[in-house]
Amino acid sequence: MAYILLRDLDIPDIGKLDVYTTNGGWEGFKKAVTQHTPEEVINIVIDSNLRGRGGAGFSAGRKWSFIPKNEPVKYVVVNADESEPGTFKDRQIMEKNPYQLIEGAMICAYAIQATAVYIYCRGEFWDLAHNLEACIAEAREQNLIGQNILGGNWSCDMFVHLGAGAYICGEESALLNSLQGFLGQPRVRPPFPAQKGGGLYYEPTVVNNVETLANVPWILVNGAAEYKKIGTPESPGPKIFSVSGHVARPGNYEVPLGTTFRELLFDKAGGTGTNKAFKALLPSGASGPVIPVTEQMLDTPMTYEALGKLGSTLGSASFILMDESTDMVWAAYKMIKFFKHESCGKCTPCREGTHWLAKLMEHVIHGEATMLDLEKLENVAKQMNGKSLCALNDFAINPILATLKHFRSEYVAYIKTPAPAAKPKQPAPVKKQLEEVAEPAGD
Amino acid sequence: MLAEKYAERIQKIFSKYPDKRSAVMPLLYVAQEEFGWVSPEAIEEVAVLCEIDPTQVKSIAGFYTMYSEKPKGKYWLQVCTDFPCALRGADQFHQALLDHLGIEEGGTTEDGLFTVEHVMCLAACDKAPMLQCNFHYVENLDMDKMKALLDQWRADAKDSAAD
Ligand SMILES: Cc1cc2nc3c(=O)[nH]c(=O)nc-3n(C[C@H](O)[C@H](O)[C@H](O)COP(=O)(O)O)c2cc1C
Ligand code: SF4
Ligand code: FES
Numbered sequence: 001m002a003y004i005l006l007r008d009l010d011i012p013d014i015g016k017l018d019v020y021t022t023n024g025g026w027e028g029f030k031k032a033v034t035q036h037t038p039e040e041v042i043n044i045v046i047d048s049n050l051r052g053r054g055g056a057g058f059s060a061g062r063k064w065s066f067i068p069k070n071e072p073v074k075y076v077v078v079n080a081d082e083s084e085p086g087t088f089k090d091r092q093i094m095e096k097n098p099y100q101l102i103e104g105a106m107i108c109a110y111a112i113q114a115t116a117v118y119i120y121c122r123g124e125f126w127d128l129a130h131n132l133e134a135c136i137a138e139a140r141e142q143n144l145i146g147q148n149i150l151g152g153n154w155s156c157d158m159f160v161h162l163g164a165g166a167y168i169c170g171e172e173s174a175l176l177n178s179l180q181g182f183l184g185q186p187r188v189r190p191p192f193p194a195q196k197g198g199g200l201y202y203e204p205t206v207v208n209n210v211e212t213l214a215n216v217p218w219i220l221v222n223g224a225a226e227y228k229k230i231g232t233p234e235s236p237g238p239k240i241f242s243v244s245g246h247v248a249r250p251g252n253y254e255v256p257l258g259t260t261f262r263e264l265l266f267d268k269a270g271g272t273g274t275n276k277a278f279k280a281l282l283p284s285g286a287s288g289p290v291i292p293v294t295e296q297m298l299d300t301p302m303t304y305e306a307l308g309k310l311g312s313t314l315g316s317a318s319f320i321l322m323d324e325s326t327d328m329v330w331a332a333y334k335m336i337k338f339f340k341h342e343s344c345g346k347c348t349p350c351r352e353g354t355h356w357l358a359k360l361m362e363h364v365i366h367g368e369a370t371m372l373d374l375e376k377l378e379n380v381a382k383q384m385n386g387k388s389l390c391a392l393n394d395f396a397i398n399p400i401l402a403t404l405k406h407f408r409s410e411y412v413a414y415i416k417t418p419a420p421a422a423k424p425k426q427p428a429p430v431k432k433q434l435e436e437v438a439e440p441a442g443d
Numbered sequence: 444m445l446a447e448k449y450a451e452r453i454q455k456i457f458s459k460y461p462d463k464r465s466a467v468m469p470l471l472y473v474a475q476e477e478f479g480w481v482s483p484e485a486i487e488e489v490a491v492l493c494e495i496d497p498t499q500v501k502s503i504a505g506f507y508t509m510y511s512e513k514p515k516g517k518y519w520l521q522v523c524t525d526f527p528c529a530l531r532g533a534d535q536f537h538q539a540l541l542d543h544l545g546i547e548e549g550g551t552t553e554d555g556l557f558t559v560e561h562v563m564c565l566a567a568c569d570k571a572p573m574l575q576c577n578f579h580y581v582e583n584l585d586m587d588k589m590k591a592l593l594d595q596w597r598a599d600a601k602d603s604a605a606d
Binding site for chain 2: 082083084085086087088090091122123124125126127159161162163164165166167178179180181182183184201242243244245246250251252286320321322326331334335338341342
């Protein structure tokens with residue numbers, strides 16, 4: 001089947017406006033603006049059951065429907081911060097097929113009657129962001145963006161904003177703060193971005209991921225019913241899986257949701273490419289729990305629901321593969337260092353907790369930990385759970401808790417002198433435990 | 444002064460946003476391009492342009508990793524050593540690069556040409572080992588390719604010095 005998202009694989013020059021247009025580009029947008037009311041567009045997207053590709057999997061159409069109709073100023077913000085370890089799909093869309101994102105964002109803008117669209121790119125997307133600006137300028141010249149679009153009454157401009165290196169700015173409320181020139185730290189919700197007071201410049205705002213919006217033109221052209229024929233009823237549509245780590249052919253693979261792990265990992269990515277077997281998979285980058293690769297699991301269809309049943313999440317579908325040579329304690333250590341570095345520092349449990357977990361993991365790695373330290377590791381992680389303003393805090397404990405759950409013996413192998421009769425005790429409150437850590441947080 | 448030298452570019456930046464404050468990040472990039480780093484003077488100037496307090500500009504410059512608060516080498520090499528890249532040898536590549544240049548992590552070569560830092564995921568995990576050189580992607584690296592690139596950059600630097 002022809003690609004829906006990674007269309008550059010079928011049409012290498014799809015990044016040029018004329019090539020995009022002659023290959024059906026802008027048809028969805030023109031259809032939306034000339035044949036449908038904004039409400040109809042929202043209903044089509046609700047019907048399609050398109051779910052957000054940025055991580056949480058929330059219905060895109062329903063999110064759009066939350067925007068109040070009568071506010072004079074409304075925004076669409078495209079989340080192009082793509083900083084989850086193992087995720088590189090939005091980059092390929094924007095580098096190779098930028099107009100499809102631009103068109104999808106403009107359909108969303110029409111549906112909520114937005115006054116402006118901002119694309120927030122992570123700072124390292126420096127070159128592609130400048131190319132996006134050039135693409136927007138060309139589309140503006142063709143009256144697809146800007147004043148009185150396609151000769152109608154609606155006007156909406158589009159701008160690119162560059163971040164500057166901070167994972168937390170992918171969290172939507174931190175992203176909005178960053179775009180407004182504040183520190184990129186999450187906001188207290190409610191109000192949510194869709195509500196007056198919660199969005200960009202405190203106006204009602206839709207925040208969607210790049211890949212989510214790249215689905216929208218196809219849905220407008222082909223209809224919700226056709227879209228639902230791809231994938232499974234709960235998880236319809238195509239999905240890009242970013243596959244990295246110990247595989248023969250790392251890269252982005254677009255397959256329908258509901259494809260089996262085996263097909264993706266072996267037919268597409270070529271297995272490990274060595275005589276070693278797969279050991280473990282992180283299906284949602286560093287943020288979701290790791291799961292062991294088993295024969296039974298390989299025959300499972302990949303959907304939001306199935307990953308939940310396997311004890312993890314689909315997230316943004318960033319598949320990091322580990323073969324049997326991988327030291328899972330080292331893996332957890334690498335990941336906790338990431339979260340410690342990326343904690344924005346606003347909440348004490350997250351700021352101090354990630355610091356402390358990293359410290360404890362350092363002890364383990366250096367062979368200085370006791371069995372009691374493993375308990376401590378687990379206690380701190382469990383006590384952090386749900387105690388902070390945003391999900392980064394909860395992401396951070398996953399590498400520790402999931403590796404302890406599935407690969408505990410590897411931790412034990414690092415313990416030189418098991419403590420005598422480590423008797424189970426009541427966990428001390430996090431704050432008390434943190435006070436035992438002499439060093440201040442941060443580096 | 445940035446305001447005079449980049450008048451047109453700065454005007455364009457302000458025209459994108461309903462609030463001057465939003466220009467702080469793009470203006471910090473302008474300053475960094477001009478001076479090679481975000482100097483205290485640059486921070487003062489950005490603050491005046493955005494009509495906010497210099498301490499706020501300073502805290503923003505400090506929050507993000509891509510603003511440099513001290514001078515870097517002409518080529519700022521940011522090597523990804525995050526987990527997916529590390530599964531494909533990025534830690535060893537990073538160390539080999541440091542050894543080859545005779546510097547420590549975060550250090551700059553004596554000729555002022557190269558600064559090497561390790562960074563978190565750059566959305567190029569399928570092309571590891573990789574780095575960004577002054578925010579441009581350089582991918583699928585090994586030390587042989589790296590040495591050739593370093594030679595090329597040294598030659599480029601000599602040429603631009605001769606101009
Ligand atoms: C710490 C953190 C980092 C995130 N990073 C990203 C990101 O890089 N890209 C993204 O699209 N969503 C990211 N999200 C999810 C966004 O907050 C938000 O849910 C998403 O942009 C909504 O778009 P969607 O509904 O189209 O998926 C992140 C969330 C958290 C908590
Ligand atoms: S949970 Fe962590 S990253 Fe999120 S707001 Fe709190 S300190 Fe910042
Ligand atoms: S881990 Fe290096 S680019 Fe993603």
